[in-house]
Amino acid sequence: MFDLGTTLRCMLGHSFDKSKEGYVNLLLKNASGKRHGDDKLMVAARKAFLDKGFYATLRERIAEALGTDKTVLDSGCGEGYYTSRFADNNKVLGIDISKDALKYAAKRCPNVDFAVASVGQIPLADGSVDAVLNIFAPDSPTEFCRVLNADGRLITVQPMENHLFELKAAIYDNPYKNPPLELQKTGFTLCATKEVKYKIALESNEDILSLFKMTPYYYKTSKSDQQKLNDINSLAVSLEFLITEYTKK
Numbered sequence: 001m002f003d004l005g006t007t008l009r010c011m012l013g014h015s016f017d018k019s020k021e022g023y024v025n026l027l028l029k030n031a032s033g034k035r036h037g038d039d040k041l042m043v044a045a046r047k048a049f050l051d052k053g054f055y056a057t058l059r060e061r062i063a064e065a066l067g068t069d070k071t072v073l074d075s076g077c078g079e080g081y082y083t084s085r086f087a088d089n090n091k092v093l094g095i096d097i098s099k100d101a102l103k104y105a106a107k108r109c110p111n112v113d114f115a116v117a118s119v120g121q122i123p124l125a126d127g128s129v130d131a132v133l134n135i136f137a138p139d140s141p142t143e144f145c146r147v148l149n150a151d152g153r154l155i156t157v158q159p160m161e162n163h164l165f166e167l168k169a170a171i172y173d174n175p176y177k178n179p180p181l182e183l184q185k186t187g188f189t190l191c192a193t194k195e196v197k198y199k200i201a202l203e204s205n206e207d208i209l210s211l212f213k214m215t216p217y218y219y220k221t222s223k224s225d226q227q228k229l230n231d232i233n234s235l236a237v238s239l240e241f242l243i244t245e246y247t248k249k
């Protein structure tokens with residue numbers, strides 16, 4: 001179902017048009033009319049922040065873990081910042097539940113096939129990819145297992161305990177660390193982990209607000225707490241990521 005002409009047709013006869021940006025929307029409208037996934041504000045903030053290169057080191061470490069010449073699914077690919085790095089040396093497919101995210105992703109990566117779809121129902125055949133990337137996106141071990149071939153690898157990226165701690169400390173009276181990560185995954189064998197830790201210096205209010213707005217914290221924080229960042233123009237922030245590699249059992 002991922003062979004993109006201008007229209008796709010499934011075995012049940014449903015047809016799905018390719019958008020002008022180049023992605024295809026495989027989600028049927030939900031009854032409530034509620035939007036899916038990250039919204040415009042969050043996606044625009046993530047694009048603005050990532051385009052400044054603050055996560056470039058992480059992106060390189062993921063590229064090293066992935067390697068080249070593979071068929072790769074970037075699951076929950078967002079606006080394609082990471083996807084674009086892997087697409088020159090691999091055959092890459094991207095899915096995300098957010099149409100707003102894929103509008104950017106499809107423009108950024110003309111050599112990638114993108115579909116608006118859920119990680120709970122990945123529109124790929126069994127055993128059709130060599131690697132699945134899950135970078136800060138929802139988990140779906142059963143589906144990841146299904147679409148990976150027998151030698152396939154799952155690569156995940158998650159925030160570690162002190163990730164963004166200084167940002168939280170600037171907003172909340174009692175900032176908390178992230179909980180320790182649970183690494184065991186049904187259907188997979190844990191093969192390797194790599195910690196990526198560094199500090200970035202944010203030197204403008206715009207960058208600080210973009211970072212805040214690309215995280216779920218912004219959306220869960222009261223207006224009065226949100227405003228605490230308005231007068232801050234520089235902030236050193238800890239980044240702590242864990243890259244984990246799994247093989248299929």
Ligand SMILES: C[S@@+](CC[C@H](N)C(=O)[O-])C[C@H]1O[C@@H](n2cnc3c(N)ncnc32)[C@H](O)[C@@H]1O
Nearest residue numbers: 037038076077078096097098118119135136137
């Ligand atoms: C934190 S963002 C990460 C995006 C991208 N991987 C990155 O790191 O820049 C999580 C992404 O998962 C997407 N998402 C949330 N629920 C999803 C689902 N059920 N199926 C597919 N994507 C989903 C969101 O729309 C969002 O783009």
